[in-house]
Amino acid sequence: MSGTEHDVVIIGGGHHGLTCAAYLARAGVDVCILEGRHEWGGAVYTAEVTAPGFCHNIHANFMEFLHIMPFFADFDLPSLGARTIHPEIQAGMAFRDGRPPVLIYQSDMIEETAKSFAVYSKRDADAWRELKAKANMFELVMAAALYTPPAKWNQSESLPNPMLATQSSFSMFGLDEEMAFKTVRDCIDEYFEADEVRALLYRVAIEFAAPSLEWPGSGYFFLFACLFMPGCWRMMVGGTHRLNGAMVTACIKEGVTMRESSRVKRILLEGGRAAGVELVDGKRVLARRAVVSAVGLKDTLLDMVGAAHLSDYTRRRATHFKEGPDQVLGSVAMALHEPPKYKSARWDPGIDRAWYQVVGYDSAKDVLDYCRAGHCDRVPELPAAAVWVNSLWDATQAPAGKHNLTGWYFFPKASALSEAEWEEVRATYNDKFLRLYGEFAPNMTRENVIADYLHTPLDQERGMRMREGDFGHGAMSLDQVMGLRPFAGVAHHGTEIPGLYLAGSCMHPGGGVTAACGYNAVKVLCQDLELPPVWQNPRRFY
Amino acid sequence: MGMFDQGFDAIIIGAGHNGMALAGYLAKSGWSVAVLERRTEEGGGLCTEEVTEPNFLHNMHSNYHPLVGICPVYDDLELTENGVEYGHPDVQMGSIFADGTALTIHTDMQKTAASFARFSQKDADTWMRLWDEVSGYMDLMVRTLMYAPPIALNDITRALASWGVEDKSEFLTARLRSMSVAEFLDKHFENDRIKAMLAFHAAICAYQPHVKGLAVSYPVLLGKIANWHVCKGGSHRLAHALMRVIVKAGGRVFPQVPVTQIVVEGGRAVGVMTPDGFVRAHKLVASSIDVNQTFETLLEPGLVPERTRREVAEVKYQDASLFNVHVAMNGLPRYKAAAFDPAIDRAWILNIGFESLADFEHEFSLVRSGRLPERPRLNAAVNSLYDPTDAPEGKATGLLRVFAPFALEAGGPEGWGAVARQYGQVALDRWCDLMVDDDARSIVRRFATESPHEISQKMINYRFGDWMVGRIHPKNLLEHRPTDELAEYRTPIPGLYLCGASQHPHGYITFAPGYNALGVIAEDMGIDKWWDRV
């Protein structure tokens, strides 16, 4: 390793770590980033898990932040290979009895979405017109909230209160502030009446960072997951991992020293200060100015620093930080001869060209029961899923004329089942899904499937070191968001250990390919290390 | 700005190690360079995937890297500084025989000789003389025979003759050019198993022991018998390092951008078509993929001269591909044969099943007829022995390979779909049979297979699953590789060069085709050869 001493050492080469590295290097800092796996990007990953030539995004698929993501613009990632496609029909729900589908279009195609909702309810169509238009209008407010670190908290002050921001968001939308205290389900039910529309919104909500649909105080996630996000989803040409490719290229261009297959075992302290790291093979990489950790919270504080070096407060809060049960997914991948053709397409062929396709539910209640199963440590009996077939837009993701289906089951957290039980799920669940699938799309038979694969939450935990398989490295319940994420004492990215900073998804704003946790850490680091504020961009106010 | 707006001085087709190395040198020479790759990952044969379980790193293709420390590219491009780390196993190779005996090849040749001596003292002595000789002229041989454009076989023979080789060397003779590796071994060695061990080394380098004429290259191969290296963290890490070299020097690598056409204007290659449109090459296009794709698919027929077309259509591919079993294991295997030679437990590349030269003849003729050996002979390796980071703590990652037909007698290439899983189990069983009982029962966690057909689907330039991209045969080596006309890295189309495994010397992680193409390009384009230190 050329020089085992650097200004800043970053632990974890997921997209937040890469974000942090690129900006710091641009600020003139000598940065070294260490990734434990053989591959960069963490969950920004694509693999040929079914058959040769079929690219599956078994982790992140929907890139919903690229248009507001500072990293994307500031480093001109499209010129480095990050090409995107913005499918017109973003999400759709198909039905077993061939009822008309419910479709959500791109953000500014409000009328098209309203038309689809209107098949079931004029009122829902109007609600969408009003609420989505506001979401579009307030998008930059939402962006600023994502890309600004929570304020620093002193233990003598009262705790930061996430509800305040949520309440003001509802009032900005012209909705009752009380809604902030409600559940996501309450919000959906209050503004939308058709069962079909509710079912789609429930399902959309659980995957896009909404904590349990039925946890009070989650109103903000209704705004976020149901109103802001659908419509913004972009696909990476060639698979999500291509975004990583561009990010890595940006880092190399800026002069970052990058070392994969370099797993950090512990953070070295010198006089109480973070002074570097030690890898599993015993090598040491020293940090003159800071160690930034972009991996899980417990990994950083409890494993790498060690409980003995923490205050009681920090040890307690880190130990009891929650992963799951929301944000835990199982990924299904299938190599197909032909894409699914839904019964519901006879009413609106758009369902066959919807990107996020929800299959397996007959009612909103089905979706609720499905989520409750996961929360009660059970694999849902109803093997429903949300799936996408990227090859419909990007032929490079599958062999000529073939198709790559990937999708998500909402599963219980990794520790809910034993290894043997997960193996059983792996061996049987795709088949169950397929049998159900055929009732919604008759061509989805075994004969249509060339090969299939299931990635369990346990795989997720082991492979990416996402505890419990929680894709956000920590639950997004009210007690773990904004100024309380991961807990008040470290929400501003610095820790009680001088020179040690946090920059992963355990920080505000949590999971998702936002590049925000890394970017927000950069803002704090630029200040603390007195670096030029390279993150500023005259065309952006956050 | 779009990624292709400005065009590039050089466009390289295919991001394997050859294409990437060429790109690295050109970028460091001040050229703007883009490497376009059809797959989702850069690296080509430098491909590491978790095909069994998370954290078990399986090298899907190249696993044994033969030229670390010999090949000039590692130093020129500062690959170590860019993050590559190699392990050099002290027990390089081994054979486990059915009767419980074993042979081991060590980096310490005295130990190798001691292992051979248990089978034949005479052969052990012969081996030491042979080794001393080949290692003596290794540098010279590698420089002139690998890292330089091909020298015609006649010229080599003439040079050897005028040097008076037969007086000076016990092993080199002008007649090697008509001999097979097996004949060479029969001539100098007496013990079947020692011969099998040495022939196995040739076979895994794709030099089939019974092909006439290959003995001429065999001394060079033998000189590398103790130079097998394991790329720590998976072979793909070498691709990461190459990527860093290229990008640091201002170049770009774009995976998932298949080249669909080479565009020719005024008789000159001026760029390529991709699904994203035209990309201009201001100076040249270099293709690192197979010549069939390059001349039959990517170029319009009217642009390819008649002779080129005819000769490319006749290019032959290997008749033996590889069937691969990737294994997630609960620990390192312990063999019963360790009672005979404890070093076998640390041997990296294992021969299981080839016990005489006749076994190779038998195996390859079976393969040629499209049939699968009932008891597959294996080449097995557990990288975790020398790179524990390739598996979770205390666990291990294993690899089995079987020489296998691309097209099965029953079912053709697609026939593999029906038999792969079961044949993988057969191969595993044969391996486990050699382990101590506890291991044999419980060592395997999970396995995944890759058949020759799947290889050809994943890497379309490995036509017929040919990992060398062109058979290893006197008719297809040196000045004949891939065809007489195309052997010098240039093509009849100005501005179009060839720089991949189809070219001299051949496939494998040698960097040689890319390096040699670079030399030719430097001459044609007047690039200062900053890398040429001799």
Ligand SMILES: Cc1cc2nc3c(=O)[nH]c(=O)nc-3n(C[C@H](O)[C@H](O)[C@H](O)COP(=O)(O)OP(=O)(O)OC[C@H]3O[C@@H](n4cnc5c(N)ncnc54)[C@H](O)[C@@H]3O)c2cc1C
């Ligand atoms: C199934 C699934 C679906 C998802 N879908 C979407 C989606 O559609 N849209 C979306 O926006 N988001 C999605 N996400 C979420 C998103 O992918 C993640 O929240 C995000 O990628 C996390 O980024 P990160 O950088 O914080 O962490 P990670 O991506 O987890 O990266 C952390 C990195 O640190 C490394 N590491 C861990 N420990 C060590 C160590 N000791 N030493 C060195 N390195 C270490 C890991 O190997 C890893 O590479 C999904 C996630 C999953 C799992």
Ligand SMILES: Cc1cc2nc3c(=O)[nH]c(=O)nc-3n(C[C@H](O)[C@H](O)[C@H](O)COP(=O)(O)OP(=O)(O)OC[C@H]3O[C@@H](n4cnc5c(N)ncnc54)[C@H](O)[C@@H]3O)c2cc1C
């Ligand atoms: C099963 C197996 C085992 C092997 N074991 C070893 C080993 O142990 N040791 C060893 O040294 N070698 C081994 N090899 C051989 C080695 O991998 C190859 O010979 C070597 O990688 C060839 O290098 P290359 O750079 O010439 O081409 P490649 O590495 O094949 O790279 C060519 C690239 O071009 C891309 N491409 C193809 N068509 C197009 C197109 N139209 N547009 C854009 N890109 C395109 C391909 O996707 C590929 O990435 C093995 C191969 C296989 C299959």
